[in-house]
Amino acid sequence: MITATVDRRRTAERSVTFPGPWLGGVSLIVGPCLLLTGTLLRLGVPFFFPHQLAEYQRQPTLISAAYAMFLSGTIALWPGIAAVATRVGVTRPAWALWGGSLVMFGLFARAFHYGVNTFAFALVDSAGLNTATQAVSVYYGYREWVASSLTMAVMLGWIVLAIGCFLSRTLRLLPAIALALMSGLMVGVLKGSTWASAVQVAGLAVAFVPLGLTFLRSANRPSPRAAWLTMPLLLLFIAGSIVFGQLG
Numbered sequence: 001m002i003t004a005t006v007d008r009r010r011t012a013e014r015s016v017t018f019p020g021p022w023l024g025g026v027s028l029i030v031g032p033c034l035l036l037t038g039t040l041l042r043l044g045v046p047f048f049f050p051h052q053l054a055e056y057q058r059q060p061t062l063i064s065a066a067y068a069m070f071l072s073g074t075i076a077l078w079p080g081i082a083a084v085a086t087r088v089g090v091t092r093p094a095w096a097l098w099g100g101s102l103v104m105f106g107l108f109a110r111a112f113h114y115g116v117n118t119f120a121f122a123l124v125d126s127a128g129l130n131t132a133t134q135a136v137s138v139y140y141g142y143r144e145w146v147a148s149s150l151t152m153a154v155m156l157g158w159i160v161l162a163i164g165c166f167l168s169r170t171l172r173l174l175p176a177i178a179l180a181l182m183s184g185l186m187v188g189v190l191k192g193s194t195w196a197s198a199v200q201v202a203g204l205a206v207a208f209v210p211l212g213l214t215f216l217r218s219a220n221r222p223s224p225r226a227a228w229l230t231m232p233l234l235l236l237f238i239a240g241s242i243v244f245g246q247l248g
Contacts, residue, residue: 017086021219024083028212031080032205034073039201041066042193049120049136049190056121057129064121066193071114074107080208081107081161083215088164095164102157109150109187116189136190151187158182162207171207178203 019027041062045055056063085100116139123132162180165171171179181203184196222230 019079019082021083021215023079024086025080025212025215025219027076027078027080028083028208028215031073031077032201032208034069034076036073036198036201036205038066038068038070038073039193039198041069043195043198045192047186047192047194049140050133052190052192053120053124053129053132053136057124060121060125067114067117067121071111074110074114078104078107080212084161084165084170084208084211087170088161088168090168092164092168095160095167099157099161099164102153103161104157105150106154106157106187109147109154112147113187113189113191120190139189154185154187155183165207171211175207175210179207 042052045051045063052063081100081103085096087096088099089096116136120132120136123135159180162171162176165179166173166176181200185200186197
């Protein structure tokens with residue numbers, strides 16, 4: 001009996017909460033910063049897709065970087081959303097379940113749209129601006145059911161999660177309101193930036209970056225040996241991923 005009790009205690013001590021404070025905290029800092037950078041880089045370019053494609057033809061490096069930053073932020077944000085939902089769920093499980101799930105589904109939709117964006121830019125390079133513009137125009141008339149059905153999740157998820165964050169005291173009132181502003185960020189293929197979208201993404205940073213720092217401050221510090229082993233492996237994995245991805 002004593003042995004079984006000790007084993008259970010040791011198992012509990014070794015239990016891991018995914019994604020954990022380190023991955024969640026870094027995500028809450030890096031994700032919004034990347035999204036905001038991508039949003040600001042596109043400011044000044046008219047909002048709709050013909051102008052976005054035309055600006056890509058004029059400044060391919062700048063526009064590619066802007067869209068890549070936004071896509072990177074979208075991908076980087078998911079561990080933070082999971083970590084926030086886990087914290088909200090301690091006292092408000094229903095709000096955590098619905099808010100976290102809806103936001104995550106919305107991130108999938110945005111990632112899908114940015115895949116179409118990348119293909120449209122490739123069309124500008126290979127077939128010309130007029131062909132790419134016509135292709136995107138045809139896409140807007142195409143009956144796509146999967147990603148387009150997630151539009152409601154994109155809009156409502158941030159509001160539900162913000163309410164859950166406030167009710168659970170994960171965020172104070174003003175940061176929760178700032179987080180809810182993300183519900184107004186336009187979703188779709190080749191949507192540009194406006195000052196309204198800059199404010200909405202800035203609200204995400206206002207809500208999540210301090211929370212990410214809180215997560216990191218509460219995390220257990222790794223041993224020097226673990227840090228020295230992890231960092232080279234992480235850098236090697238990132239470099240290998242980039243090289244392998246470019247090989248096609």
